[in-house]
Amino acid sequence: MLREWVDRTAREYPARLAMTVFAAVITLFTLLLLPPWATATDTGARFVDALFTATSAVCITGLVVVDTAEYWSEYGRAVILLGIKVGGLGVMTIASLLGIAVSRRIGLTQKLLTASETKTGTTRLGEVGSLIRLIIVVSTSIELTIALILLPRFLALDESLGLALWHSTFYGISAFNNAGFVPTVDGLLPYASDWLVIIPVVLGVFIGALGFPVMLNLLQARRHGRRFLRHLSLHTKLTITTSVALLVAGLVIIGAMEWANPETLGGQDLSTKFLSALMASVMPRSGGFNTFDVGAMRAESWLVTDALMFVGGGSASTAGGIKVTTLAVMLLAIVAEARGDRDVDVFGRRIPRDTLRLSIAVVFIGATMVLVSCIALVRITDFSLSQILFEVISAFATVGLSTGITGDLPDGGKYWLSALMYLGRVGTISVLGALALRDRRRVIRFPEERPIIG
């Protein structure tokens, strides 16, 4: 019954499916965080803090209004970790399901990767089931791998076996799911110079942010040995190219801006400086971990970080934002426009024109959410626009980096950011859903007329 409903809803109302599932899961985890035993002091959490934390965990954001390690009990932290795992699976599954729906509806010859993985002739029920199984296997394998790489390092740093297991598992899940939650008060701050901790975490975040379709395509293409490159989809090539370009750009720009800032990179040696700049470049899109005080960064670095956060990671990934392919398609369209080309071509492929309209919708709706939220928070708080813009984009793009004001927001601000995390998470997915419904084609076409632009 439930599976049939999910199946029919995914087919007919994909946006509604995403919104309903996430709202239901957030409600459930809010209830799980409300009992007295969820907090360390046994006094129980305030409703707004439980709702905010549940939303942050399920939407794999990582913004916190209370310190995860200090405020919540072991039960509470386990609930949060479960919320991250469920949220990450949910995002990848629903976004991939919508990918199938889209490829069905508009009759693509080359279907999306998720669709090509399932055998033809099987029922949709079977497809959904095998997709979910596949996502669980792939994501859990990567989380375990990261945890196993981290475990010996934590043991070597004199943690007990139990604690090291807990920490490495927590970071494995939190990193791959781009969750940004940390199990200790200091988080990754003590490991700022430690390549053996930072690099696995950065890799986990980067791979998670590529998105399930890319991971699957990479796994499939690997089977073809030498002809590996030829079996990469356009989506995979665009995602990886743009992600790497943003990584290098962020590393260089933020690294240069913070180089002499005594409160961030200023006092660090060259090796740590590199790791810090790497973190500052990777984490906005949208891992959310930090190894130095984000609140102490220069205001211009915040703006660069804002831009990186807004872009986010790959489609159907655990990262948020408008997605790297959206940025890539828009940039390619602008280049084509400047060169006077009729088509938007890249990697020997032509990008369909309706993709551009979808990109505009994603960017415009995202920018509007950010603008309206900034106006609201500037009105109800006394924080500066620099801080508010950072926090708002961090919530919208489910990043979790913070200048430190989230915990001090009035309740109205906490509710607003909760809603923004939810809308930022399901919003871009829902817009994708609209494409799946594109079947009401008009028979009568109006005559064309050109308004002047610009």
Place this chain on the structure above:
Amino acid sequence: MLREWVDRTAREYPARLAMTVFAAVITLFTLLLLPPWATATDTGARFVDALFTATSAVCITGLVVVDTAEYWSEYGRAVILLGIKVGGLGVMTIASLLGIAVSRRIGLTQKLLTASETKTGTTRLGEVGSLIRLIIVVSTSIELTIALILLPRFLALDESLGLALWHSTFYGISAFNNAGFVPTVDGLLPYASDWLVIIPVVLGVFIGALGFPVMLNLLQARRHGRRFLRHLSLHTKLTITTSVALLVAGLVIIGAMEWANPETLGGQDLSTKFLSALMASVMPRSGGFNTFDVGAMRAESWLVTDALMFVGGGSASTAGGIKVTTLAVMLLAIVAEARGDRDVDVFGRRIPRDTLRLSIAVVFIGATMVLVSCIALVRITDFSLSQILFEVISAFATVGLSTGITGDLPDGGKYWLSALMYLGRVGTISVLGALALRDRRRVIRFPEERPIIG
């Protein structure tokens, strides 16, 4: 010779024409403002201040680093007024010329209005000449009308005939050209409650911001009497609808936000409150006049003003920004996307697909200019992001409203804003020029492949 060069350049390198002409005119007016007699004290202006003022006048922006009435001599103010007139004519002429070029190149059946005005069979030289004549006649008529409406009011307010003539002429030209320069130290502040001054200025700014193609279309359509509406172009309908919608939205939102602010609308009676909210809504797009202290507005009102300024006015108008039709096309595309329609339809017309790509280019390039400028000014000054964002968008969209920091910027900041005014002015025109060059069509088309968006 010169006319032939202009004609050929307009045809083959329209963007280059716009950039060259504006750079040359700005250089000329900088030189005119440098001699000692241009300043009231006969000491002569610093180069950076002369350059900034010349750029602001020619790009019809209205941002000032020195007080126009106090700092410059009568000669200086006359040069500024001439710069405004030349700049306004230049913007309308070049943008309209590009309109012709575009309609030529891509073979529209319905040519742009500016083109339809010229007789077929005439040489291009004749066309350019008659276009410029027509623009001069229309703009000067409107400027004179505003001046003649203002003149009796200034006389009634006990100004001498000579002074009243100068003030009404200055405001007529400054309003229609959306220039935002004022001839007295207090500007329009003393007239905050005066319907007979404010309404003519608001009307002048609003009409100027519609753009020459719309004015011409309205004049033509009027000849058809009852069938007036049927002779309005899609461009005219889109421009007027969007402009009115933004006017009402801005009036209501900023009016509500500033209603109780004692430093702006708070202490005013109902009639003045309405006039102030009207000014706050019309002037960002992009008249640049103010009847209360913009620096005293609430930070959330600044953000709403930022959005209005970024949008700006109509294409080929004296207003700046990304233009109202660009916003309209993007909104219509998003609605079509959400409804699953294949075409973007409005007013019984289908909007060509390549229009969308042009819109993206205009918005993306504009947003990038604003972001980079904010990063630069946040780095080299100590002002808040709220103030810097406002000043940067005001310069980019050639608005001229200010929170009061422009005069206190370091020289680097003044040079940066000068460049931004110039690029904001010619930038959107140049992007339009790119469309005119779209003739390198590929013969081979690549196979289509769809990346995932959002």
